[in-house]
Amino acid sequence: MEFSPHQSRLNLLILSTCEQRLGDLQHWLGQHQRQDAMRTEFLFLNPLSTSVLPPSGDGWQAAVLLIDTFTTAQQQWLTQLPPHLPCLIISTTKHRDQLPPSGHWLALDDFNRQRFFQSLGPLQQQVLRNIPAPLQRNEFFTRLRQQLTQADHGYYLQVLQCRWLRHQHDRDSWQQRESIQQEFERTISRRAPAGAIIGRILDDQLVVVSDNYYELHADWLPLQPDDDDRPWVVYHSSPLCISGFSALSAVLQEGVQQIARERLVQEAQFEWRQQDTGLSLLSGIHLALQRDEFYLEYQPQFDSRTGALVGAEALMRWRHPALGVIPPTVFIREAENAGLIQALGQWALRETISAWCRLQELLDHPLRMAVNVSFPEVADPFYTRQVLDLLDQFGMPPQFLELELTETAMMRDASVSLLNLRQLKAAGVHIVLDDFGTGFSSLSHLSDLPLTGIKLDRAFVSPLPDHGPQSHIVTTMLDLANRLKLETTAEGVEDSACLEEIRRLGCDRIQGYIYARPLALGELISQAKSGFPEHSGFTQGRLF
Incomplete structure (x- = not known):
């Protein structure tokens, strides 16, 4: 399987003892770097300088080792590579026993552009298998709390939302929607800045936290549907600074509202004005009442001493036929103004x-x-x-x-x-x-x-x-x-x-996600009759 630039943003470390062949690799990989499908660092190791320290492996998903000459110092240098770092080894057969045993092999005699990208494909697949899925809600908050408590520098948060372009409003196509959501999550996990914490805390939204402001600020996301013909558009907030865990809720709310404003600015005016009736957002609210586009979800409330279910808060939602679920932080304000x-x-x-x-x-x-x-x-x-x-x-x-x-x-x-x-x-x-x-x-x-x-x-x-x-x-x-x-x-x-x-x-x-997320009425009845598990910690829900 040949390397596919659309499958991942590969963070690749290139180590070579041959300057000329290293130049070939830089030329071959340059196009993928310009397309932001790859982040690479090239190190020329011959002769090995005592001032050059082995890479820590932080942020690098894989390494390419091109070895045409071999020294004891280089062998010691290579032994300090992270043991679980996937490697593509390009060398002569006589050096094979001296190199890391795990990894993919390409004989130096067969080294050319076509064979290199063919050999890079299995390495990429190994990297993809090693990419963790986004953390669920409680795990994300626990991990983030630990990270922020220990941090001695700033972190930035970005909220991302996937808007499906196909099947998104077909109630009978939940399998397609789930498949699209999973592919969206895999794509975000692959392209996120190295070391980022990624959590799925909302229905169709992810949160990425990183200390790399510039990578979050850059166009690192597949924003358009013509990117590998993906059936979605990604909306994202600007990178927002987190001063501490206590500020997380306010920062998340700001990120979600930024997305809502972006969606309305970029899509609502265009899509509503294209309809025959020339609807505005405000008249859209009026029609939504007639068309039963609004619905309620109920977040259960529990007695703190006994854990018994004692009530529920009704939370209003609007599922717009073109824009999907619009946050109440947007339509409530507009409804008040109108x-x-x-x-x-x-x-x-x-x-x-x-x-x-x-x-x-x-x-x-x-x-x-x-x-x-x-x-x-x-x-x-x-x-x-x-x-x-x-x-x-x-x-x-x-x-x-x-x-x-x-x-x-x-x-x-x-x-x-x-x-x-x-x-x-x-x-x-x-x-x-x-x-x-x-x-x-x-x-x-x-x-x-x-x-x-x-x-x-x-x-x-x-x-x-x-x-x-x-x-x-x-x-x-x-x-x-x-x-x-x-x-x-x-x-x-x-x-x-x-x-x-x-x-x-x-x-x-x-009231909170440790017991239950907002539920449809049928779900609330079912859970209430069967009994809510103690500290059930539902992870699929909304922030609002």
Whole structure:
């Protein structure tokens, strides 16, 4: 099998004792270097300088050894090559026994361009077999936490998203989509900068972390579908600096939002304007409601003491027929600007209450369902009546509904919104302050807000256990909530160490990937009936 420049970005170390033949290799491999299919370093070893140290092997996937003369010093030099580094050995037969036993062999008498690339093919395949798959979510975070803790220099993060060009919207072609996703992941793993940490933490997105800013900033990705006729386009964020593990959540969110903006700028305007109706993004939201393109996923919530399933948060998604899944961080903002958020909110509330009814029929205990509410909704003078009418229509007791609002949503135009919230709380509905700790005046207004609970933002939770300032901040928040008789929920619990710390600090409820990712209603019912495995640590999910 001959070397294929489309299969990998091969990091190749070339060692030669013959300067002329080394020049041949530089000429033959130059084209692949210009196409970014290969990264090479050429070392001329004859005579061997005592100042030249053997390569450490870091970042090199394979080596080519071209030996036409042999000395004791060179033999010692070669013994210090990493033992598991795949090698292509080009030499005379008489030197074969003196060279590393593992590797592919090409006789020097047969050395020409055609035979060289034919011999390079098996070496490439060996490299491909050695390339690890992207880390799953929990393993990625654990590895990254260790790396950042030990680091004495900066690291950079890049979020990548694969948009499928074929089969991506055919519900019956999940096999094709899975195959494309796997090939996308293999391609990213092969082309990533040497030493990068790669994780799959979102449905169709990967995260690459490297200390090499310049390689991440360069066009190292197959961006266009005509690159080896691949059935995808890759969107990517700019390389974002990570100051520490505690900043990871915010950096990830920024990367995801950069991708969303890039997709909308590059594709949305073009694709929507090409439709016969001349749709804009805003009218697209209106039509999406009619076409049932929006859907909900539910992330379970658990009692921190018993581990019992006690509730679920409804999370809105939009599967656009041309763009795939659009993040709520994009369409919620646009819906608010266009005055469509109330229609979206009413739809989400109705769907959530309907889901509660189905869960009530199938489970042995009722769950509390949480819905995110925006400022325009809660500022509507008729909002309380709308919520209570829906509860009455479906027969759902108010104590099983939870409304989650940010501080901004509660405090803007307080005369109307606070009146609505007080009336809903009096009726039995739970009112929870979301993203607690991120607002500028959360503490000063806590006593004024009609709250039944607070939700700790993942930016404070994910870094735990941190026995420094982070832990003290969370302890203070939980103590304050306890004194105000507010129920507490921690979101963003990702691993066992964080879970144990949250339990130790006395938080009431837990939400995070250590137990479950956001699930479709059918999946939630199935998992709830069979029982969630302790610390199941689902790894396929979204960040939103």
